[in-house]
Amino acid sequence: MSAVPHGLEHGHDHHHPSGLMRWIQTTNHKDIGTMYLIFSFIMFLSGGVMALTIRAELFQPGLQVVQPEFFNQLTTMHGLVMVFGAIMPAFVGFANWQIPLMIGASDMAFARMNNWSFWLLPPAAILLVGSFFVPGGASAAGWTLYAPLSIQMGMGMDMAIFAVHIMGISSIMGAINIVVTVLNMRAPGMTLMKMPLFCWTWLITAYLLIAVMPVLAGAVTMILTDRHFGTSFFNAAGGGDPVLYQHVFWFFGHPEVYIMILPAFGIVSQVIPTFARKPLFGYASMVYATASIAILSFMVWAHHMFTTGMPATGQLFFMYATMLIAVPTGVKVFNWVATMWRGSMTFEAPMLFSVGFLFVFTMGGFTGLICAIAPIDIQIQDTYYVVAHFHYVLVAGSLFALFSGAYYWLPKWTGHMYDERLGKLHFWCSIIFFNITFFPMHFLGLAGMPRRIPDYNPMFADFNAIATIGAFGFGLSQLIFLFTVIKCVRGGEKAAAKPWDGAEGLEWTVPSPAPYHTFEEPPQVK
Amino acid sequence: MSSTLEKYFVPEPSRFPIFGSAALLLIGAGAAMWLNRVSPGSWMVAAGFATLIYMLFGWFGQVVRESEGGKYGAQVDRSFRWSMGWFIFSEVMFFAAFFGVLFYVRVLALPELGSGKSAMLWDGFKSAWPNAGPYAEEAFTPMAAWGIPAINTAILLSSGVTLTWAHWGLLKGARGQLINGLALTVLLGVIFLCLQAYEYHHAYAEMNLTLASGIYGSTFFMLTGFHGMHVTIGATMLIVILARSIKGHFTAERHFAFEAVAWYWHFVDVVWLFLFVVVYWL
Amino acid sequence: ADARYNLQPPVTGIAEQIYGMHSMMLVICLVIFVGVFGVMFWSVFRHRKSKGAVAAHFHENTAVEIAWTVVPVLILLGMAYPATKTVISMKDTSNPDITIKATGYQWMWGYDYLKGEGEGVRFISTLSTPRDQIEGGAAKGANYLLEVDNPVVVPVGKKIRILTTANDVIHAWWVPAFGVKQDAIPGFIRDTWFRAEKEGVYRGNCAELCGKEHGFMPIEVHVVSAAKYAEWVAAQKKRMAAEAQPAAPQASANTAAAG
Numbered sequence A: 001m002s003a004v005p006h007g008l009e010h011g012h013d014h015h016h017p018s019g020l021m022r023w024i025q026t027t028n029h030k031d032i033g034t035m036y037l038i039f040s041f042i043m044f045l046s047g048g049v050m051a052l053t054i055r056a057e058l059f060q061p062g063l064q065v066v067q068p069e070f071f072n073q074l075t076t077m078h079g080l081v082m083v084f085g086a087i088m089p090a091f092v093g094f095a096n097w098q099i100p101l102m103i104g105a106s107d108m109a110f111a112r113m114n115n116w117s118f119w120l121l122p123p124a125a126i127l128l129v130g131s132f133f134v135p136g137g138a139s140a141a142g143w144t145l146y147a148p149l150s151i152q153m154g155m156g157m158d159m160a161i162f163a164v165h166i167m168g169i170s171s172i173m174g175a176i177n178i179v180v181t182v183l184n185m186r187a188p189g190m191t192l193m194k195m196p197l198f199c200w201t202w203l204i205t206a207y208l209l210i211a212v213m214p215v216l217a218g219a220v221t222m223i224l225t226d227r228h229f230g231t232s233f234f235n236a237a238g239g240g241d242p243v244l245y246q247h248v249f250w251f252f253g254h255p256e257v258y259i260m261i262l263p264a265f266g267i268v269s270q271v272i273p274t275f276a277r278k279p280l281f282g283y284a285s286m287v288y289a290t291a292s293i294a295i296l297s298f299m300v301w302a303h304h305m306f307t308t309g310m311p312a313t314g315q316l317f318f319m320y321a322t323m324l325i326a327v328p329t330g331v332k333v334f335n336w337v338a339t340m341w342r343g344s345m346t347f348e349a350p351m352l353f354s355v356g357f358l359f360v361f362t363m364g365g366f367t368g369l370i371c372a373i374a375p376i377d378i379q380i381q382d383t384y385y386v387v388a389h390f391h392y393v394l395v396a397g398s399l400f401a402l403f404s405g406a407y408y409w410l411p412k413w414t415g416h417m418y419d420e421r422l423g424k425l426h427f428w429c430s431i432i433f434f435n436i437t438f439f440p441m442h443f444l445g446l447a448g449m450p451r452r453i454p455d456y457n458p459m460f461a462d463f464n465a466i467a468t469i470g471a472f473g474f475g476l477s478q479l480i481f482l483f484t485v486i487k488c489v490r491g492g493e494k495a496a497a498k499p500w501d502g503a504e505g506l507e508w509t510v511p512s513p514a515p516y517h518t519f520e521e522p523p524q525v526k
Numbered sequence B: 001m002s003s004t005l006e007k008y009f010v011p012e013p014s015r016f017p018i019f020g021s022a023a024l025l026l027i028g029a030g031a032a033m034w035l036n037r038v039s040p041g042s043w044m045v046a047a048g049f050a051t052l053i054y055m056l057f058g059w060f061g062q063v064v065r066e067s068e069g070g071k072y073g074a075q076v077d078r079s080f081r082w083s084m085g086w087f088i089f090s091e092v093m094f095f096a097a098f099f100g101v102l103f104y105v106r107v108l109a110l111p112e113l114g115s116g117k118s119a120m121l122w123d124g125f126k127s128a129w130p131n132a133g134p135y136a137e138e139a140f141t142p143m144a145a146w147g148i149p150a151i152n153t154a155i156l157l158s159s160g161v162t163l164t165w166a167h168w169g170l171l172k173g174a175r176g177q178l179i180n181g182l183a184l185t186v187l188l189g190v191i192f193l194c195l196q197a198y199e200y201h202h203a204y205a206e207m208n209l210t211l212a213s214g215i216y217g218s219t220f221f222m223l224t225g226f227h228g229m230h231v232t233i234g235a236t237m238l239i240v241i242l243a244r245s246i247k248g249h250f251t252a253e254r255h256f257a258f259e260a261v262a263w264y265w266h267f268v269d270v271v272w273l274f275l276f277v278v279v280y281w282l
Numbered sequence C: 001a002d003a004r005y006n007l008q009p010p011v012t013g014i015a016e017q018i019y020g021m022h023s024m025m026l027v028i029c030l031v032i033f034v035g036v037f038g039v040m041f042w043s044v045f046r047h048r049k050s051k052g053a054v055a056a057h058f059h060e061n062t063a064v065e066i067a068w069t070v071v072p073v074l075i076l077l078g079m080a081y082p083a084t085k086t087v088i089s090m091k092d093t094s095n096p097d098i099t100i101k102a103t104g105y106q107w108m109w110g111y112d113y114l115k116g117e118g119e120g121v122r123f124i125s126t127l128s129t130p131r132d133q134i135e136g137g138a139a140k141g142a143n144y145l146l147e148v149d150n151p152v153v154v155p156v157g158k159k160i161r162i163l164t165t166a167n168d169v170i171h172a173w174w175v176p177a178f179g180v181k182q183d184a185i186p187g188f189i190r191d192t193w194f195r196a197e198k199e200g201v202y203r204g205n206c207a208e209l210c211g212k213e214h215g216f217m218p219i220e221v222h223v224v225s226a227a228k229y230a231e232w233v234a235a236q237k238k239r240m241a242a243e244a245q246p247a248a249p250q251a252s253a254n255t256a257a258a259g
């Protein structure tokens, strides 16, 4: 980012590769964070183009744009690319940039391994996206890769499996790095309960990653051996069970969705106090709530499987456990509102996105709760109601929080203020088009439109048309973000070390842009 | 973290990670091609592994040099400890997935096929364990617990003892004991692997027990196979530690690499005990 | 086409309960939503710096925090109670009048009337929407993609138990108006039930991604009077007798699932 790394003058590094080699060989958490963020945005655009193709096909009943087989590939790859390529790496990018700055560490605990964690992602992306171009095309079994459908797929499925393995290795190494950095690299005086909430949420997220990524690796490995080596894990004829795959997958899958939301909670918990100019309400209860969500997340997985025909006791257990998650999440929502209460608020782009997050994410949380009621879920499972639910929590949740954080820390990263007018425009376009896209999907789902279909009865036509228009509007709005960031990187008003008057934390004690090396001497925290 | 004010070691830019990434890309893409009979898949896998080995040697070699060069302070040492611990935890979760599968098929899936509603699809199917499923075409012999597996249990348990003995040697500065203990441990590990290889051969050649022997064969080979893979990795690491001990590395106070390998070896040991009980015995 | 906002009009007791429960949930959630965001927007408009608001400094309050942990728990208990009752009755497949096995194939449904009036009837049910309509060559009918050649026929007011299974991959047998959705899993049998209270034609879809034509394997159920049902059974028996000469099409469905 900054032209002359400070460390160089002190002869800190003997040989500093330049050009492309700098990025390939770097061990600097800021470089690596930047690469994560750029990578994830590219993947977001790729996944978005797939989503727009899906929406184009669904604009009207009938088959117009793509054939069913390819449609299923798009759905599958859209899900995989967005989850593993866009949202997760984006949060890791934030962790890389911010955690060392926030806890006063000189870098991540394992700087070289950090580099590898990042550089494993492009190969995985090549495998995923490349699978579109092999005979048989990409996997078309849904991002959940349910057996036995995934057993039927062609070579694209194997590539997806190996991509998942590689991304899993990357995530586990990244997570271990974060755990160790947070536990072992805090500046003197930075006790755990003084740590910014973003670090807390990431610490807990990292534990989730370490616990569930290996399980996903196991799940896809069994698909691989069922496909090629004659095993019968998911085949009743050999004594296995297709539903077994779902259990293993969702044991990973449900914690995974919290992996994508807890760091978002962390970002929002940094932003709201800053712009309310008031300390975060209920810091300790925020920490406990986050931990409770993480623990509960291991006990709810089968709420994705209410229609597989579990015994009533199973359904009831998973229903109750799932409903319980509303309690700690509610605590967080209430704490944020209480933080805003009697603050002295301003609404720059980061705050807009955080307040937008709060408003729209909660809607997604409520639809989640409605899904959790087993009898209702049996009606709406695998319909557009679920699609609406998870885009409310993922797009208006994770993605909006990411935007919030990006605007919040852009001045620190680039040394320039972003264009506030563009940031606000981005927010208003996003939130309006987001709702135009996804709100009608609730109606579609309730009325009985299944998900993962390329064509539908004309009674669903109106809402689908609206959703498609919204999706294109939403996609175009994201170009505003791209433009704003590029503009900010290239110039603009110089940012002060602490551009937000309500901000607190160590990251605001270093100049903007943050020098290449920070906190080589640990700061003292009172 | 509060006591040490020495500088945390932050390595210089490194060229090894990108080799690791290229290696995994070659292995992933190559394996996908190989499995679908597209050439040159097998060559790509081979090249990938070669690159990976180069990377591991280079990278770990550098870490060893840095360590022996005294660049790692107490804080770095703590980082290593935390990371190894959590890495082993991730491995535990990996095995937990497969143990969970075994539990699920034995307790839920097979009884359902044999005597639940689903039994009407599979006339006359008995769900007793071991089982290759209702459509098993050929009979097979399940693996008995009290032959080679029991011997292997004894071997792995004693290897844990010899390793601890080696550790004591290191702690009290008796390098001979350290080296002998490690060598013994490696030897036991290798014997274990040889016996397991023999057992696999026997299973395929004489017992008609293969990966394709229904769910019994699937879980048996998957669990013992991944365990064997971990023993191989563990033994390789032990050999490296042995070589380093012979070269005079490690002191009584600072020998994290030794301990990490020891933790790993004990972890592999414990997994085996579970395997012995639920895969072979019960 | 008429836009629809809510669950389809229920025609079974279970679907009725689900409909009611969803409405209740919606209202509770809306009330909480309005409450929480009423407070938030009040704050957003009042506590602005531009309005001269000065930040307070409180950052915890144990009583409030306990309250907003306990109250949601109570609300959840209120939601769980009716849901529990419905789950238990949905699972009660005992004493059916008629038992039908629905087998999912890529991409059609096979039906076997196993027990009760009509025992022995079996047929295959596939999408009947013409290709033309799908590709845009012809205007789309009202039941576009929701129509089949051989619908399931059941008598009104009788408890019908549906056994589901599949031949290749997982499918799901779903009729929204009955409040019934049950995955059909290859090699396994699962069951569900409904008692339709109103005559009519009810339509649903396969609800589990099952490959290329997942969107094209609908379910159509005709609920008819007892007399009409008897007639239909007689006609089916006659058809099957006539077809008995060539081998029955799916006698070996189960063994095929195994291979």
Ligand code: HEA
Residues within 6 Å of the ligand: A144, A257, A258, A260, A261, A303, A304, A322, A323, A325, A326, A327, A329, A330, A331, A333, A361, A362, A364, A365, A366, A367, A368, A369, A370, A371, A372, A373, A377, A380, A381, A382, A386, A389, A390, A393, A394, A397, A398, C029, C032, C036, C071, C072, C073, C075, C076
């Ligand atoms: C970021 C991701 C994310 C998050 C945070 C959540 C959060 C929740 N999800 Fe969601 N979910 C997904 C991502 C996510 N989900 C995805 C991707 C899928 C589909 C996967 C697939 O099939 O492809 C899915 C599917 C899914 C299903 C399965 C649907 C189906 O396929 O049939 C269910 C069912 O229970 C569910 C429930 C919940 C619940 C109860 C929460 C809760 O955590 C929500 C809690 C929040 C609130 C409730 C709001 C705030 C609370 C208050 C203001 C307090 C007061 C409230 C009360 C007392 C009511 N989700």
Ligand code: HEA
Residues within 6 Å of the ligand: A044, A045, A046, A047, A048, A049, A051, A052, A054, A055, A075, A076, A078, A079, A080, A082, A083, A087, A141, A142, A143, A144, A387, A391, A394, A395, A399, A437, A451, A452, A453, A471, A474, A475, A476, A478, A479
């Ligand atoms: C994790 C995050 C995530 C994100 C951010 C999104 C973002 C979006 N998703 Fe998401 N989606 C999932 C995760 C996500 N999705 C998952 C997990 C599934 C389930 C998959 C499955 O069923 O297996 C799914 C499924 C899914 C479906 C259902 C498909 C089906 O069932 O067949 C739909 C349909 O509308 C959809 C739409 C969208 C849209 C319109 C966006 C938009 O928000 C996207 C906006 C972004 C852009 C549009 C990019 C902008 C770029 C440009 C504008 C470039 C301009 C260039 C050109 C036009 C050439 N998604």
Ligand code: CUA
Residues within 6 Å of the ligand: C104, C105, C107, C170, C171, C172, C206, C207, C208, C209, C210, C211, C213, C214, C215, C217
């Ligand atoms: Cu059959 Cu979807």
Ligand SMILES: [Cu+2]
Residues within 6 Å of the ligand: A253, A254, A257, A300, A301, A303, A304
């Ligand atoms: Cu879930």
